[in-house]
Amino acid sequence: MPIVYSTKTVFRCQLVVLLLMFVPMVNAESQKVIFISPGHADQGFWKAVTDTMGAAAEQLGFELEVHHADRQWVKMVSKAERVIAQPDKPDFLILVNEYQQGARLLELADKAGIPTLMLLNSLTQKQRDKYGAPREHLKNWLGSLTPDNEIAGYEMAQSLVQAIDARVAKNSEPIALLTLAGDNSSPASLYRLQGLDRALNNFSLLKEQRRISVNWSGNEAYNRTRLWLQSGQPLRAVWAANDPIGLGAIKAIREAGLKPGIDVMISGLNWSPEAIEHVINGEMTLTHGGHFLAGAWVMVMLHDYVQGRDFATTSTEVHFPMTAINQTNAPIYLKHLGNQQWSRVDFGKFSLSQASQQPGYQFTLTKLLQSVRE
Numbered sequence: 001m002p003i004v005y006s007t008k009t010v011f012r013c014q015l016v017v018l019l020l021m022f023v024p025m026v027n028a029e030s031q032k033v034i035f036i037s038p039g040h041a042d043q044g045f046w047k048a049v050t051d052t053m054g055a056a057a058e059q060l061g062f063e064l065e066v067h068h069a070d071r072q073w074v075k076m077v078s079k080a081e082r083v084i085a086q087p088d089k090p091d092f093l094i095l096v097n098e099y100q101q102g103a104r105l106l107e108l109a110d111k112a113g114i115p116t117l118m119l120l121n122s123l124t125q126k127q128r129d130k131y132g133a134p135r136e137h138l139k140n141w142l143g144s145l146t147p148d149n150e151i152a153g154y155e156m157a158q159s160l161v162q163a164i165d166a167r168v169a170k171n172s173e174p175i176a177l178l179t180l181a182g183d184n185s186s187p188a189s190l191y192r193l194q195g196l197d198r199a200l201n202n203f204s205l206l207k208e209q210r211r212i213s214v215n216w217s218g219n220e221a222y223n224r225t226r227l228w229l230q231s232g233q234p235l236r237a238v239w240a241a242n243d244p245i246g247l248g249a250i251k252a253i254r255e256a257g258l259k260p261g262i263d264v265m266i267s268g269l270n271w272s273p274e275a276i277e278h279v280i281n282g283e284m285t286l287t288h289g290g291h292f293l294a295g296a297w298v299m300v301m302l303h304d305y306v307q308g309r310d311f312a313t314t315s316t317e318v319h320f321p322m323t324a325i326n327q328t329n330a331p332i333y334l335k336h337l338g339n340q341q342w343s344r345v346d347f348g349k350f351s352l353s354q355a356s357q358q359p360g361y362q363f364t365l366t367k368l369l370q371s372v373r374e
Helices: 007-021 044-060 073-085 102-111 125-131 149-167 187-202 218-230 243-255 273-280 291-306 330-337 365-370
Strands: 031-037 062-068 092-095 116-119 141-147 175-181 206-213 237-240 265-269 287-289 317-320 323-325
Touching: 031 044, 031 073, 031 291, 044 062, 044 291, 062 073, 062 291, 073 092, 073 102, 092 102, 102 116, 102 125, 102 141, 116 291, 141 149, 141 291, 149 175, 149 187, 149 206, 149 237, 149 265, 149 287, 149 323, 175 187, 175 218, 175 243, 187 206, 218 243, 237 243, 243 265, 243 273, 273 287, 273 330, 291 317, 330 365
Parallel strands: 031 062, 031 092, 092 116, 116 141, 141 317, 175 206, 175 237, 237 265, 265 287
Antiparallel strands: 287 323
């Protein structure tokens, strides 16, 4: 005997079907994101990146899985290859072009049909000549998110000159500079050095004595600075590619009987708590950065993508500014985020899908401080 439905029941069923048609399928279950981190799980810059990424992923409804390479590029490549080859593929993959290994991994992910984003270090120009821009030849390369490292490198050098000029009225003596670079291959390092080179052209008093790559290591920076000072070479300023490098240089400068911030000026980058304390007490001119928040920003971009507000409508290659923390703004940063409790930041406020009138991403320190939940 056939089942007879009332007109009211049929109407309700039709209404349910219509409503389901307008519910995005991406919300049916959590999207899985895998991040291949070049760094360590429990220390350093890449821990900060994954911490902010985890806080944003939880708020925005993503399932995040992080594989750490412990600063070993061979391990990074191996972990990425295993993820790409596994049967249970992630919905999204996040890669870093560390040691310029990202291009081949990006190609493998594209062939495997995994939508992928490049984070912090995107492809070099030589790699772009082969692989093109995002979504050009590699259709599953969704885009990239990179900070403005060039302006950071410039402002770090500028701060050294300004600090010495502030201490020595009408300073006309050459400023002997020791450059401690991160490496000679990653785009982040190369762009920071480009900024330094621009500053060297603009500030004639700044005289680079030596440029040394210390592999992002505080210990190596300490040893190379110590040997430089023992050789009797002049030293008035240190441009350090990141905070651990700057802190390593400070240790060697102190051991030589010199005073950081008085005898030798030091600039760094990373916004690390230790470096901010040195900025406040005057031993460092500044710590540039904020780029570790790229971990959170990339989750915001993926959130918009799955919600139908594709960031590609603005650009497939999103750049965001870096900001210097100095003696002026360090106290307010420490007041709101000194404890690094990133869950207090409302990352939804940065989403284009939640702020329909916002023309582009506002990944800035000002917006970050405004988004902290008290």
